[in-house]
Amino acid sequence: MTNTRLSIMDKEVQLACRHVEKFYKNPDLSPDTVCAALVTGRAFLETLFEKELGMSLDEFIDQVRVNRARIIMDKDADADPAVVAVEAGYGTMDKFLPVFERITATTFVDYLRAVERTRAS
DSSP: OOHHHHHHHHHHHHHHHHHHHHHTTOTTOOHHHHHHHHTOOHHHHHHHHHHHHSSOHHHHHHHHHHHHHHHHHHHOTTOOHHHHHHHTTOSSHHHHHHHHHHHHSSOHHHHHHHHHHHHHO
């Protein structure tokens, strides 16, 4: 591929990443809404994400949301999971907790305990 083609692909992924980071709180954010906002095809953008980041657009959205949740939890060890779920862009705990556990490989409660231990030391 030419450098021009690579820079175009990179820019498209960057735009999508910025869009996700800006709108992660919206529980309706999805690959389809990102593609609609960028006026691009889903298959094209998914291919770029896999090539550039090694993950799907859905996975990237989940990563951004879980990272935001972790930031909230790191600041407040008494964080209410329902509040964290909404602040991270998940409408409910039912949607948030399985994704959080899959990405962090720990439960919400165990993560908060680890935050508390870190603060105590």
